[in-house]
Amino acid sequence: MNKPYVRWIAYAVLAAVLIAFPSAAGRYWTDVAVFFGIYVILGLSLNLIVGEVGLFNMGHAAFFAVGAYTTAILSTQYGIPLVWLFPVSAATAALFAYVVTRPIIHLRGDYLLIVTIGLNEIVRIALINNPGGLTGGPNGLLVLDRITAFGWSARTPADFYYITWGLIALIVFALIRLQNSRIGRAWNYVREDEVAASAMGIDVRWAKSLAFTLGAGLAGAAGTLYAAKIRIISPDSFTFSESVILFCIVVLGGLGSIPGVIVAAGALMVLPELFRDFLEYRMLVFGAAMIVMMIFRPQGLWPSRRWVRELMEEPAAGPGGGPQGPGTGVSAPAAGGAEK
Amino acid sequence: MEIFTEQLINGLTLGSIYALIALGYTMVYGIMRLINFAHGELFMLGAYVGFTMLVSSFASGQTSGLLVLAAVLLGAMAVVAATGLTVERIAYRPLRHSHRLTAVVSALGASIFLQNAAMLIWGKRYQAYPSAFVPTGRFEMLGVHVTAMQLVILATALVLMLALYFFVQRTMIGMAIRATAIDHDTARLMGIDINQIIRLVFVIGPALGAAAGIMIGLYYRQIHYTMGWSYGLKAFTAAIMGGIGNIPGAMVGGLLLGVLEILGAGYLSSAWKDAFVFIILIGLLILRPHGLLGERVAEKV
Numbered sequence: 001m002n003k004p005y006v007r008w009i010a011y012a013v014l015a016a017v018l019i020a021f022p023s024a025a026g027r028y029w030t031d032v033a034v035f036f037g038i039y040v041i042l043g044l045s046l047n048l049i050v051g052e053v054g055l056f057n058m059g060h061a062a063f064f065a066v067g068a069y070t071t072a073i074l075s076t077q078y079g080i081p082l083v084w085l086f087p088v089s090a091a092t093a094a095l096f097a098y099v100v101t102r103p104i105i106h107l108r109g110d111y112l113l114i115v116t117i118g119l120n121e122i123v124r125i126a127l128i129n130n131p132g133g134l135t136g137g138p139n140g141l142l143v144l145d146r147i148t149a150f151g152w153s154a155r156t157p158a159d160f161y162y163i164t165w166g167l168i169a170l171i172v173f174a175l176i177r178l179q180n181s182r183i184g185r186a187w188n189y190v191r192e193d194e195v196a197a198s199a200m201g202i203d204v205r206w207a208k209s210l211a212f213t214l215g216a217g218l219a220g221a222a223g224t225l226y227a228a229k230i231r232i233i234s235p236d237s238f239t240f241s242e243s244v245i246l247f248c249i250v251v252l253g254g255l256g257s258i259p260g261v262i263v264a265a266g267a268l269m270v271l272p273e274l275f276r277d278f279l280e281y282r283m284l285v286f287g288a289a290m291i292v293m294m295i296f297r298p299q300g301l302w303p304s305r306r307w308v309r310e311l312m313e314e315p316a317a318g319p320g321g322g323p324q325g326p327g328t329g330v331s332a333p334a335a336g337g338a339e340k
Numbered sequence: 341m342e343i344f345t346e347q348l349i350n351g352l353t354l355g356s357i358y359a360l361i362a363l364g365y366t367m368v369y370g371i372m373r374l375i376n377f378a379h380g381e382l383f384m385l386g387a388y389v390g391f392t393m394l395v396s397s398f399a400s401g402q403t404s405g406l407l408v409l410a411a412v413l414l415g416a417m418a419v420v421a422a423t424g425l426t427v428e429r430i431a432y433r434p435l436r437h438s439h440r441l442t443a444v445v446s447a448l449g450a451s452i453f454l455q456n457a458a459m460l461i462w463g464k465r466y467q468a469y470p471s472a473f474v475p476t477g478r479f480e481m482l483g484v485h486v487t488a489m490q491l492v493i494l495a496t497a498l499v500l501m502l503a504l505y506f507f508v509q510r511t512m513i514g515m516a517i518r519a520t521a522i523d524h525d526t527a528r529l530m531g532i533d534i535n536q537i538i539r540l541v542f543v544i545g546p547a548l549g550a551a552a553g554i555m556i557g558l559y560y561r562q563i564h565y566t567m568g569w570s571y572g573l574k575a576f577t578a579a580i581m582g583g584i585g586n587i588p589g590a591m592v593g594g595l596l597l598g599v600l601e602i603l604g605a606g607y608l609s610s611a612w613k614d615a616f617v618f619i620i621l622i623g624l625l626i627l628r629p630h631g632l633l634g635e636r637v638a639e640k641v
Contacts, residue, residue: 050441056441103626106629107625107629110375110584111580111629114576114580115621115625117573118577118618119618119622121573122615125611125614125615126615129611240573241569247445248445251441251444255441283452283455283456284453284456287448287449287450287452287456288449289449290445291430291431291446291450291453294435294442
């Protein structure tokens, strides 16, 4: 992959395969690819928070829910076209994340984890309880509008497929730019060592808050896509177990790795479809596979290069690398080495 | 006032069950800095193993008696402790020195595995606990109604928690557990076998969880294979509230959570009670980031 033209040929082949996919595969698999794509966007958005900054967010479905419900409410009650709702939902979810995470952003590791789980539960219970008659209670809301732009509207699975994967291409491009920017490097620095990062002049609170805001915004946009595709949204789609799956996508793929997220989302979304015949047993196997995977490939399916370097260095920091003092909570990932 | 006191007793009953589960989370966390996500499932497994034992002893002619109940309690605690040890051996030990998040995902995997295993063994429907074994009777003390079941639960939980407290505070093994929680390497230098301590914690925690599972079964009369998630989450919240890693903290946190939940459901809104619990948790963590009894220790200085 060192020669530039090899890389461009690979990209061209990939693009050709992606474009040709709906006509080669049937409607069913195109649909699977759409939901796979939505999970890719969600995984990428959570990767900003968990992978890049090392913030343990296990309540990401809350932001997804805010995006989806914003879309459904504005579309059905005010008739705003779905295309406009992509930025609106993204902004709403981002604002929501900014406001709710502001007071808790300083919490460390596992404390942040339980609080984000709590946020997820609060949002879900609020949706069930139908505040102000807005969310439709446990039954949820129906989205009747279609994505329409320049006289064309999305009807078939293939239409949604192209919208989803077109968006993913844009997002991946933007995220790669972000990873290599000042912000991306500041995020990684915060993840590795907060104290050192702030000593070097990085505003740690700002960096964390930005990650939450951007990640939630992206999840909010995914919410619009999801609402437009599935047409009926209910609180059941935004449970804690949904957040757990997203969290697992990020870790299984390899923290901070964009291709890793895509591969892991594929493994989690597409493989269960292949094993539909073993419906009863597939989650059992899935749980066991997660354990096996972590034991034999802890760095993830497609680890990012920065992380590989770090994992290689860690054992040199000293034996054990185990827990430190009492009640230390946790620090950023890989703190075991850094603390010594 | 009577209603308030009765609600308080309901809350303490539920809270003592939460506290028993929370102890499992907090002990594992104290020793390994790992959120044992499978712990909720071990609690659920305890409820189901107890259910099977009660049903089979009912079928073999035993109809009542606290003695049978006590035997079933101990039996289920033993079975679940063995399961806990197995989970530790397979899912956690190989990852002891790896990245924190890999252990978290492995724990989630173990949780999903156990939950679905229970579903395949006992079915998807709710199972009703045999009512023959539920102690009946109501007492009236100073105008307040208390059921016999509540007294049994409170007494059992109190005995188990006191036993644990004295075990950890007053025995040599307890001292070894506390030393390991503070510093693995130094504890090892002092001749403590860290592996033994971890195994011990994975016996005590799941055993307490199993006891809590049977109590929930007897108290609410029905169990479901997904209940590990919800009770586990509550108990973990309780452990965090008390200050995770801190054993008295888990007890206090559990009782407090149970009381707050019941009072919140009774006086504010039952539909919002779970949200209420988490709002209190968030408020508490904003004011005291390390929980009620958690120590404040600077990180990475």
